[in-house]
Amino acid sequence: MISMYIIDEQNVSGIIENYLTTTKTDSTSFYLKAAEHLISYIPESAQRITFFIDGSQIGTLGAAVAYLLSRANKDLILFVRASSLTEETEAFLQILEEQKAHIYLLNNVNQLQDLHAVIAETHLIVDALATLPKTQDEFLFVKQLIQVINRVQLETLAFDFPFYANDETIITATNIVTFIAAKKCFTNTHFLTAFGQDEISIESLDIPELYYQDKIEAQYIDQDDISDILKQKQWSITDHKYKFGHALIIAGNVGTIGAALLAGEAALKSGCGLVSLYTHPELANLVPLRNPEIMSHAYTDINNLQVDIKRASSILIGPGLGITNQSLALLELIFAQATCPIIVDADALTLIHKQPQLLTTFSYPVIFTPHAHEFARFTGLEIDEISSHRIDVAREFAKKYNVILALKGYQTIISDGITTYVNTTGNAAMASAGMGDVLAGIIAAMTAKQYASLEATIASVYLHGACGDWLSIEKDRVLATEVINEIPDRLQFLY
Numbered sequence: 021m022i023s024m025y026i027i028d029e030q031n032v033s034g035i036i037e038n039y040l041t042t043t044k045t046d047s048t049s050f051y052l053k054a055a056e057h058l059i060s061y062i063p064e065s066a067q068r069i070t071f072f073i074d075g076s077q078i079g080t081l082g083a084a085v086a087y088l089l090s091r092a093n094k095d096l097i098l099f100v101r102a103s104s105l106t107e108e109t110e111a112f113l114q115i116l117e118e119q120k121a122h123i124y125l126l127n128n129v130n131q132l133q134d135l136h137a138v139i140a141e142t143h144l145i146v147d148a149l150a151t152l153p154k155t156q157d158e159f160l161f162v163k164q165l166i167q168v169i170n171r172v173q174l175e176t177l178a179f180d181f182p183f184y185a186n187d188e189t190i191i192t193a194t195n196i197v198t199f200i201a202a203k204k205c206f207t208n209t210h211f212l213t214a215f216g217q218d219e220i221s222i223e224s225l226d227i228p229e230l231y232y233q234d235k236i237e238a239q240y241i242d243q244d245d246i247s248d249i250l251k252q253k254q255w256s257i258t259d260h261k262y263k264f265g266h267a268l269i270i271a272g273n274v275g276t277i278g279a280a281l282l283a284g285e286a287a288l289k290s291g292c293g294l295v296s297l298y299t300h301p302e303l304a305n306l307v308p309l310r311n312p313e314i315m316s317h318a319y320t321d322i323n324n325l326q327v328d329i330k331r332a333s334s335i336l337i338g339p340g341l342g343i344t345n346q347s348l349a350l351l352e353l354i355f356a357q358a359t360c361p362i363i364v365d366a367d368a369l370t371l372i373h374k375q376p377q378l379l380t381t382f383s384y385p386v387i388f389t390p391h392a393h394e395f396a397r398f399t400g401l402e403i404d405e406i407s408s409h410r411i412d413v414a415r416e417f418a419k420k421y422n423v424i425l426a427l428k429g430y431q432t433i434i435s436d437g438i439t440t441y442v443n444t445t446g447n448a449a450m451a452s453a454g455m456g457d458v459l460a461g462i463i464a465a466m467t468a469k470q471y472a473s474l475e476a477t478i479a480s481v482y483l484h485g486a487c488g489d490w491l492s493i494e495k496d497r498v499l500a501t502e503v504i505n506e507i508p509d510r511l512q513f514l515y
């Protein structure tokens with residue numbers, strides 16, 4: 021993990037400025053001290069180095085590193101993209117100019133034609149750009165600049181984050197050193213596809229958390245967080261099954277009874293005391309043949325269902341349920357009568373979209389677990405919009421509907437609208453049918469065991485991914501049932 025906290029990349033300059041002003045730190049000394057650390061990221065073998073800097077504080081860090089490198093007799097070319105520079109950058113550039121570094125002001129598209137040839141002669145690119153384009157002209161300029169830089173295919177060190185024009189046009193950095201904390205752009209799907217966490221190092225710049233705590237957008241979940249959550253519940257040798265909670269699951273249909281079984285089995289393996297499954301009338305009798313621990317009923321048995329709704333300590337609705345009027349009626353019944361946390365997954369997410377008034381009436385915790393496609397269907401947002409702003413869209417949705425949202429995928433985002441978490445477990449070997457049904461079953465168990473809903477969701481998402489990571493050490497593909505069987509061991513390990 022690179023850092024626990026995630027901040028917006030556009031806040032870094034302000035945080036540095038505020039820190040320098042508040043602490044009355046001498047800014048030149050600050051940048052030079054930071055540059056002394058940063059210089060260790062420059063390979064010894066790179067003799068000719070191209071810098072791209074701008075008017076941001078990141079640009080100043082670039083200029084400070086260039087200044088130190090010029091004293092080490094490196095050959096430097098600096099391209100400066102800015103209408104105004106910080107005082108410190110101006111001062112560093114003045115010295116660099118005196119020391120015969122090549123400095124070019126980069127403000128004209130025509131200059132880009134010759135840029136490729138100039139950069140190609142060097143051994144390393146340092147991307148110290150951080151000011152995102154504000155106008156269409158700037159955007160077009162930056163886009164072309166990035167394309168030229170990427171075409172050279174040189175080793176590229178990015179300061180803070182690889183500079184980007186949009187999701188498709190990002191500097192293809194080979195190394196990233198990020199400042200203060202991790203950056204929000206790192207959680208976007210395009211970035212996650214382009215860069216691995218291994219390529220990212222962090223330098224705190226010795227700025228204490230106090231100076232950015234109000235800018236924290238999200239935090240990565242780590243193993244210690246999960247252990248702390250799990251340890252909140254200690255079980256006694258005299259406990260009976262009701263102490264471990266009763267999960268009520270409404271799931272499955274003709275052709276998708278598997279989803280219901282996966283959720284039910286996952287709930288049991290996650291330590292739930294009892295699981296009651298309500299499913300399609302033709303399938304209810306088949307459930308015990310596969311899993312005798314699960315109590316199964318037809319979802320048309322409304323009298324029994326109403327009793328179980330009152331007895332349940334968590335209710336999961338949706339996996340494989342089907343998008344039918346019957347399912348919608350069940351959803352309405354649950355929302356009307358529940359007194360415990362509800363997990364809304366899969367088809368129930370699609371159905372609830374048709375009855376949004378349900379989301380204005382509940383008084384118990386509600387947990388939504390959409391994948392990106394289900395989330396797009398619900399919100400009307402484009403998949404691209406979701407992929408580019410995963411933290412923002414998850415937080416805003418959770419806040420708007422007063423629910424806990426787990427936006428699934430690589431690095432699942434979990435938010436209650438106030439605090440947002442980014443999961444650090446799970447991998448593409450888990451991209452197989454029924455994997456989300458298993459997660460829903462784990463969350464049903466954790467909430468049934470009376471963990472607070474947000475903490476139950478975080479712990480479940482982490483545990484689910486940890487099972488997948490463990491299994492994928494020896495396998496390229498991981499099945500949903502394999503994850504279920506791994507749950508008890510991983511759970512014990514995390515305790």
Ligand SMILES: NC(=O)C1=CN([C@@H]2O[C@H](COP(=O)(O)OP(=O)(O)OC[C@H]3O[C@@H](n4cnc5c(N)ncnc54)[C@H](OP(=O)(O)O)[C@@H]3O)[C@@H](O)[C@H]2O)[C@@H](O)CC1
Pocket residue numbers: 275276277278279280338339340341342366367391392393394428429453454455456457
């Ligand atoms: N054994 C069983 O009984 C099983 C039963 N199941 C049950 O089936 C029901 C339907 O669930 P479902 O998610 O497959 O279909 P649905 O919501 O219509 O989405 C379809 C489109 O969404 C997309 N997409 C899909 N996943 C995505 C992702 N992770 N992240 C992003 N996008 C994703 C993809 O579109 P694409 O990206 O290819 O354009 C795809 O074409 C549900 O009740 C479930 O519980 C399944 O769990 C399987 C095992």
Ligand SMILES: Nc1ncnc2c1ncn2[C@@H]1O[C@H](COP(=O)(O)OP(=O)(O)O)[C@@H](O)[C@H]1O
Pocket residue numbers: 366391428429430431432445446447448449450451452453454455456457458459484
């Ligand atoms: N590439 C991936 N990296 C990490 N986790 C993944 C990846 N692909 C899928 N998963 C996880 O697997 C689960 C898939 O859920 P979902 O798409 O609802 O599956 P299904 O509908 O088949 O049950 C989610 O928890 C998701 O986070």
